[in-house]
Amino acid sequence: MQSDNSTPRPIPHAERLDQGALGREARLLRSMFEQYCRKHHGSDSLCAECQKLLRYALTRLACCPFGNQKPTCFKCKVHCYRGEEKDKVRAVMRETGPKMLWIHPLLTVEHLLKNLKEAPDWPRNPNAKKQQKNKEAALASQSKYRD
Ligand SMILES: [Zn+2]
Secondary structure, three states, X not given: OOOOOOOOOOOOOHHHHOOHHHHHHHHHHHHHHHHHHHHHHOOOOOOXXXXXXXXXXXXXXXXXXXXXXXXXXXXXXXOOOOHHHHHHHHHHHHHHHHHHHHHOHHHHHHHHHHHHOOOOOOOOOOHXXXXXXXXXXXXXXXXXXXX
């Protein structure tokens, strides 16, 4: 099967990034990447590498199980980024974050306020807790038989 890199797959649930809290996070994220790419890669529009990384970050954002209740990534207890991407995106955020206060003051203040809040423990799947309990119970009964 041939894969065509010039036409990337659409971001799943991209419509979630059009509005609400996720939409504002997406705007902030895109702006951070633009700052970063201009400085490090001299590109006015995003270079291919930054585009790819931004796509990855936006995909994680759109698929965030918290939806518009999403805590900031900094506070989040769900680790949804892969190792390499996590390091790269973190570098972009760390470097450009402070500048965002001047470029998007309202978006940044909202983000900073959210950063003060504790992240919720687990997203919307109500069965997750039950499944975890069942798993623990099964493990406990297993070890009973082993002893
Ligand atoms: Zn770049």
